[in-house]
Amino acid sequence: MSKTYVAVDIGASSGRLMLAQLKDGKLDLQEMHRFKNGFKFSQGHDRWDIDHLVDEIFCGLEKIKQAGYDEVSLGIDTWAVDYVLVGENGEKLQDPVAYRDERTKESMGDLTTNVSKEYIYEKTGIQFLNFNTLYQLFAEDKELLAKTAKIMMIPDYLGYVLTGNAVTEITNASTTQMLSLREGLFDEKLLEQVNVSANQFPKLVDAGTVLGPVDLKWTEKYDLPKIEVVTVATHDTASAVVGTAGEGHNWAYLSSGTWSLIGTELKVPENGPEAFAENYTNEWGAYGTYRFLKNIMGLWMIQCVKRELNDEYSFAQLAEMASKEEPFQQYIDVNDDRFTNPENMIAEIQAYCEESGQKIPQTPGQLAMAIYSNLSLYYANELDKMDKIMGYHIDTLNIVGGGSNVALMNQLTSTVAKRDVYAGPSEATAVGNIVVQMITNGDILNIYLARRIISGSFPIKHFTPEDGKYEGQLDKYQEFLKVNN
Numbered sequence: 001m002s003k004t005y006v007a008v009d010i011g012a013s014s015g016r017l018m019l020a021q022l023k024d025g026k027l028d029l030q031e032m033h034r035f036k037n038g039f040k041f042s043q044g045h046d047r048w049d050i051d052h053l054v055d056e057i058f059c060g061l062e063k064i065k066q067a068g069y070d071e072v073s074l075g076i077d078t079w080a081v082d083y084v085l086v087g088e089n090g091e092k093l094q095d096p097v098a099y100r101d102e103r104t105k106e107s108m109g110d111l112t113t114n115v116s117k118e119y120i121y122e123k124t125g126i127q128f129l130n131f132n133t134l135y136q137l138f139a140e141d142k143e144l145l146a147k148t149a150k151i152m153m154i155p156d157y158l159g160y161v162l163t164g165n166a167v168t169e170i171t172n173a174s175t176t177q178m179l180s181l182r183e184g185l186f187d188e189k190l191l192e193q194v195n196v197s198a199n200q201f202p203k204l205v206d207a208g209t210v211l212g213p214v215d216l217k218w219t220e221k222y223d224l225p226k227i228e229v230v231t232v233a234t235h236d237t238a239s240a241v242v243g244t245a246g247e248g249h250n251w252a253y254l255s256s257g258t259w260s261l262i263g264t265e266l267k268v269p270e271n272g273p274e275a276f277a278e279n280y281t282n283e284w285g286a287y288g289t290y291r292f293l294k295n296i297m298g299l300w301m302i303q304c305v306k307r308e309l310n311d312e313y314s315f316a317q318l319a320e321m322a323s324k325e326e327p328f329q330q331y332i333d334v335n336d337d338r339f340t341n342p343e344n345m346i347a348e349i350q351a352y353c354e355e356s357g358q359k360i361p362q363t364p365g366q367l368a369m370a371i372y373s374n375l376s377l378y379y380a381n382e383l384d385k386m387d388k389i390m391g392y393h394i395d396t397l398n399i400v401g402g403g404s405n406v407a408l409m410n411q412l413t414s415t416v417a418k419r420d421v422y423a424g425p426s427e428a429t430a431v432g433n434i435v436v437q438m439i440t441n442g443d444i445l446n447i448y449l450a451r452r453i454i455s456g457s458f459p460i461k462h463f464t465p466e467d468g469k470y471e472g473q474l475d476k477y478q479e480f481l482k483v484n485n
Contacts, residue, residue, distance in 0.1 A: 006019055007239075007430040010076075010158075010236075011078070014036055018433075020430075045098075053158065061224050065225045074227050077429060077432075079236055081132055082154050083136070087148065093144055107135035111134070123187050125271035126177040133176035150201070152202065156234060163214060166202035169235075237259075242436060245398060245422065245458075247455065250392060256401045259296070262382050263292045269290045270282065296334065297335050302315065321364055329361070334371070346367060376412035377477040384474075399423045400424065400426070402426060407463075423460065
């Protein structure tokens with residue numbers, strides 16, 4: 001029997017500990033612990049309760065020990081861009097501010113009056129989002145930064161709390177929009193703009209670096225298995241791409257969760273003028289790759305709608321109700337800033353449609369279909385853009401994450417994009433986290449073999465374009481975006 005592996009996989013709304021082993025050449029994956037996550041308004045900002053996340057990790061590890069697993073390898077992945085400020089005493093100075101907080105509303109505009117967007121993109125290859133770490137640090141309390149010994153990205157901080165060892169893992173570091181695309185170091189000119197220095201970040205390491213054992217103080221406090229922590233691809237999207245089966249020729253991926261990340265895997269970054277104009281990013285991936293992708297509003301919209309309906313319906317029920325409605329009854333720019341963190345998502349969607357003179361979705365099914373059909377159009381539009389930027393046709397789209405379970409949206413995407421869609425695994429982030437650990441430990445030779453194992457371990461659903469349906473919808477949507485942007 002292979003070694004036992006644990007993925008700590010934490011997203012914006014929930015986290016879980018997943019346990020895996022290789023059995024007969026297949027990945028056997030099981031959820032051991034799940035918990036809620038979310039930011040709350042505190043001390044003037046929307047903040048993450050980072051101590052809660054630490055407590056839940058230990059709660060899950062105790063469950064794993066109680067289930068009879070005495071020795072495990074463990075990796076941590078979370079969302080990107082957010083960070084923890086750590087003082088000289090090794091303790092956090094405050095709970096981290098969440099990326100959806102409004103403090104960065106003007107930061108990008110203010111900073112780019114000093115340093116041009118062209119310089120930033122040429123240096124970093126990272127797309128412009130007003131919550132990137134660069135703009136968060138620009139808006140940060142200067143007195144607090146002066147007291148900061150170390151700036152740690154969220155998963156790096158969690159690894160530090162567990163082991164006492166501090167690193168900056170490169171797939172997540174790249175999302176800061178401060179890492180030089182070709183030198184692999186923080187850009188001094190950009191650091192100067194935000195009043196920090198390179199030595200305030202722990203050393204940069206690649207995905208697959210052994211971090212070390214859990215600190216003795218925790219083994220005395222909790223009933224834990226013996227644990228070795230591996231620094232995996234700590235950005236959850238980087239792990240999700242590792243965990244993608246990569247079916248088809250010239251394939252693209254869509255990591256479909258709270259955010260939708262659509263892109264392709266490259267060996268050489270693409271930060272030319274077309275990519276800059278379309279705001280594509282070149283985040284670093286595991287094993288010498290780049291994640292050339294676009295950040296799109298994802299299932300966040302349907303998550304908000306579900307919550308605002310008092311969780312009366314499950315996601316499956318909302319999708320079922322949506323399937324009874326006609327798609328494409330209104331066009332919505334799902335990436336409009338107004339949908340980032342509105343007070344009421346339902347009211348915001350309805351106001352958008354009213355302001356643009358379109359049919360207003362009223363029922364839960366109509367709202368769900370408005371979201372799913374417009375996400376599918378946005379995905380198709382981005383695939384067209386990637387074709388032009390890359391200079392070749394992307395044949396297939398591999399959808400992973402929670403959105404891979406939404407058959408309605410996957411079929412709409414296949415049809416309007418006129419490409420085959422492969423959906424699954426839904427647990428790609430945890431799978432990618434585990435796979436990096438397995439490669440580090442020698443249980444899997446490399447990423448190519450890992451993807452074969454993934455393809456044979458999980459059901460991958462295949463969607464093909466429906467001939468003659470929804471002809472012209474993508475053209476109309478593209479025209480709508482031109483007029484309304």
